[in-house]
Amino acid sequence: xxxxxxxxxxxxxxxxxxxxxxxxxxxxxxxxxxxxxxxxxxxxxxxxxxxxxxxxxxxxxxxxxxxxxxxxxxxxxxxxxxxxxxxxxxxxxxxxxxxxxxxxxxxxxxxxxxxxxxxxxxxxxxxxxxxxxxxxxxxxxxxxxxxxxxxxxxxxxxxxxxxxxxxxxxxxxxxxxxxxxxxxxxxxxxxxxxxxxxxxxxxxxxxxxxxxxxxxxxxxxxxxxxxxxxxxxxxxxxxxxxxxxxxxxxxxxxxxxxxxxxxxxxxxxxxxxxxxxxxxxxxxxxxxxxxxxxxxxxxxxxxxxxxxxxxxxxxxxxxxxxxxxxxxxxxxxxxxxxxxxxxxxxxxxxxxxxxxxxxxxxxxxxxxxxxxxxxxxxxxxxxxxxxxxxxxxxxxxxxxxxxxxxxxxxxxxxxxxxxxxxxxxxxxxxxxxxxxxxxxxxxxxxxxxxxxxxxxxxxxxxxxxxxxxxxxxxxxxxxxxxx
Amino acid sequence: xxxxxxxxxxxxxxxxxxxxxxxxxxxxxxxxxxxxxxxxxxxxxxxxxxxxxxxxxxxxxxxxxxxxxxxxxxxxxxxxxxxxxxxxxxxxxxxxxxxxxxxxxxxxxxxxxxxxxxxxxxxxxxxxxxxxxxxxxxxxxxxxxxxxxxxxxxxxxxxxxxxxxxxxxxxxxxxxxxxxxxxxxxxxxxxxxxxxxxxxxxxxxxxxxxxxxxxxxxx
Numbered sequence: 001x002x003x004x005x006x007x008x009x010x011x012x013x014x015x016x017x018x019x020x021x022x023x024x025x026x027x028x029x030x031x032x033x034x035x036x037x038x039x040x041x042x043x044x045x046x047x048x049x050x051x052x053x054x055x056x057x058x059x060x061x062x063x064x065x066x067x068x069x070x071x072x073x074x075x076x077x078x079x080x081x082x083x084x085x086x087x088x089x090x091x092x093x094x095x096x097x098x099x100x101x102x103x104x105x106x107x108x109x110x111x112x113x114x115x116x117x118x119x120x121x122x123x124x125x126x127x128x129x130x131x132x133x134x135x136x137x138x139x140x141x142x143x144x145x146x147x148x149x150x151x152x153x154x155x156x157x158x159x160x161x162x163x164x165x166x167x168x169x170x171x172x173x174x175x176x177x178x179x180x181x182x183x184x185x186x187x188x189x190x191x192x193x194x195x196x197x198x199x200x201x202x203x204x205x206x207x208x209x210x211x212x213x214x215x216x217x218x219x220x221x222x223x224x225x226x227x228x229x230x231x232x233x234x235x236x237x238x239x240x241x242x243x244x245x246x247x248x249x250x251x252x253x254x255x256x257x258x259x260x261x262x263x264x265x266x267x268x269x270x271x272x273x274x275x276x277x278x279x280x281x282x283x284x285x286x287x288x289x290x291x292x293x294x295x296x297x298x299x300x301x302x303x304x305x306x307x308x309x310x311x312x313x314x315x316x317x318x319x320x321x322x323x324x325x326x327x328x329x330x331x332x333x334x335x336x337x338x339x340x341x342x343x344x345x346x347x348x349x350x351x352x353x354x355x356x357x358x359x360x361x362x363x364x365x366x367x368x369x370x371x372x373x374x375x376x377x378x379x380x381x382x383x384x385x386x387x388x389x390x391x392x393x394x395x396x397x398x399x400x401x402x403x404x405x406x407x408x409x410x411x412x413x414x415x416x417x418x419x420x421x422x423x424x425x426x427x428x429x430x431x432x433x434x435x436x437x438x439x440x441x442x443x444x445x446x447x448x449x450x451x452x453x454x455x456x457x458x459x460x461x462x463x464x465x466x467x468x469x470x471x472x473x474x475x476x477x478x479x480x481x482x483x
Numbered sequence: 484x485x486x487x488x489x490x491x492x493x494x495x496x497x498x499x500x501x502x503x504x505x506x507x508x509x510x511x512x513x514x515x516x517x518x519x520x521x522x523x524x525x526x527x528x529x530x531x532x533x534x535x536x537x538x539x540x541x542x543x544x545x546x547x548x549x550x551x552x553x554x555x556x557x558x559x560x561x562x563x564x565x566x567x568x569x570x571x572x573x574x575x576x577x578x579x580x581x582x583x584x585x586x587x588x589x590x591x592x593x594x595x596x597x598x599x600x601x602x603x604x605x606x607x608x609x610x611x612x613x614x615x616x617x618x619x620x621x622x623x624x625x626x627x628x629x630x631x632x633x634x635x636x637x638x639x640x641x642x643x644x645x646x647x648x649x650x651x652x653x654x655x656x657x658x659x660x661x662x663x664x665x666x667x668x669x670x671x672x673x674x675x676x677x678x679x680x681x682x683x684x685x686x687x688x689x690x691x692x693x694x695x696x697x698x699x700x701x702x
Binding site: 127152153155167178182188189 | 598601602605606607618621625628634637641644645648651652655656659660662663666667669670673674677678681684685688689694697700
């Protein structure tokens with residue numbers, strides 16, 4: 001019942017926002033729906049973790065275990081923060097004459113949340129695929145919301161590349177389904193039934209299927225070399241959508257990947273998927289570090305940094321063992337918190353300076369101290385400095401890596417140093433110096449950036465301690481993945 | 484009689500479907516390309532209906548009807564409307580000429596047979612022999628999406644890729660469950676409607692539907 005309500009709220013909200021004309025009413029519904037989704041999402045997640053159990057609804061169509069619960073918690077939390085932020089942001093971006101764009105924004109945001117929640121709470125791998133393809137369809141007009149030449153190019157590229165990429169994931173799903181039905185007769189395309197039949201699957205077919213799955217869902221997760229749409233789409237989308245695309249949508253792609261990995265590892269042993277993940281992880285890190293070193297656009301900088309962090313998470317999954325996977329899941333949380341924080345702040349900077357060019361943003365700390373200070377703190381968190389969460393999770397991942405794949409870990413750490421230098425140099429240019437003369441002092445957005453304090457507080461908490469409730473939740477999620 | 488003929492009929496229809504993808508490579512005019520896609524969808528839905536009769540599956544027959552309705556009539560109608568609205572386009576040379584592209588397609592077919600070997604060798608179904616043909620259709624669809632400059636032809640490449648995947652699922656497992664099929668149809672329809680809007684917006688902004696004109700986002 002809880003799972004049905006979780007999906008129903010964003011769906012109903014999207015429908016009603018699409019029909020309404022009154023802008024303040026739309027905003028109220030948007031905010032209330034996001035908060036209600038958060039409340040129900042957290043209730044569901046806590047219930048699953050507390051009881052170390054799973055929830056099932058609609059005749060096994062929906063199913064949430066500890067891993068789904070982690071994703072639900074992330075999607076609903078960041079969804080709510082982005083929803084509050086977007087009230088202020090969209091008002092500043094689209095005045096009363098552009099109510100139509102505002103309505104499109106709020107409607108599609110709710111559809112976007114709905115598709116992500118469906119993807120992580122369904123047991124049917126076919127429905128999961130449909131939902132993940134639908135995330136692309138829901139966001140493509142959001143990327144092109146301003147309908148400029150650049151955003152059009154970004155959105156079209158995103159639409160075609162993601163659709164083709166994810167079509168490959170469907171072939172992988174069909175092949176897994178085939179392996180399942182050949183191995184044990186009539187079978188549902190459910191994760192639970194495939195997982196139960198995993199040891200009887202034809203290993204050759206499974207090997208082939210996983211390559212398709214990895215390339216297909218890897219495209220959605222922004223892994224190199226399938227990442228080429230990502231810097232464009234994530235930098236052209238409105239800030240709250242960039243925050244959700246980088247912060248949670250990439251993780252939904254990874255989620256689909258590890259669901260299959262759990263099955264594949266039973267059939268083939270973990271060596272096969274680990275080698276592939278280490279390869280894609282290292283390549284993503286290398287590509288991202290090269291582009292981060294000379295980046296001139298701060299939104300693209302954040303987007304490439306997402307490619308980097310998805311690479312780090314894949315490395316954690318590839319290093320494997322309890323701590324490798326633990327670090328990877330913890331890093332999913334840390335990256336989501338820090339990247340969404342930075343993307344929303346980048347929206348505030350864009351509203352103030354009206355440019356995404358790093359060289360034309362000067363004196364951020366002076367012109368708007370709050371945004372500038374938070375942007376600095378977020379960047380420090382993102383490049384992995386203490387006392388913030390990503391430091392801990394990267395430390396755990398690379399400790400596991402040094403033990404299992406020393407050379408991969410050493411190369412990855414060297415690449416992280418490059419990223420560190422590149423990002424700090426860029427952000428440094430933005431923070432200091434004289435702000436342009438005609439620029440007014442003070443913050444553009446006031447109350448709507450308040451929820452970002454949640455991201456900040458959680459990042460600090462995760463950097464100083466590991467709450468036992470979270471450690472326990474992650475432990476259960478690892479058990480789902482077979483660790 | 485039907486049981487003996489069945490694998491041959493399947494192979495024939497699958498090969499016809501693949502043949503239309505080859506023809507699309509050689510064809511320049513947009514309306515002809517749309518008609519080729521409709522023809523391919525027609526062969527695929529007939530194939531689905533034949534398998535539905537053979538496997539006596541009412542569900543699969545419904546899927547075949549749905550496919551025919553969506554991909555032989557509705558989507559081609561949408562695309563023909565798009566062609567009329569953007570007006571006749573002068574012929575644009577693709578990134579790769581037709582002879583070279585056809586050669587690549589030949590190579591892709593060989594690759595498809597190689598990659599899908601584990602499926603054909605392990606699959607007891609009488610339709611399994613045609614699985615590589617379906618996968619070749621997927622690869623050629625992806626290839627068309629990459630080498631063509633016009634947005635509409637790219638979309639046709641994507642749709643042919645979708646047809647190939649449907650065919651693959653059909654031949655390897657007699658189709659995926661009904662609910663998934665419905666979801667996929669819905670996604671494809673929405674994707675085509677969105678792509679249609681993009682054709683208009685690209686035309687409006689760049690004054691042509693050549694994707695090659697776009698290239699500002701780099702680095």
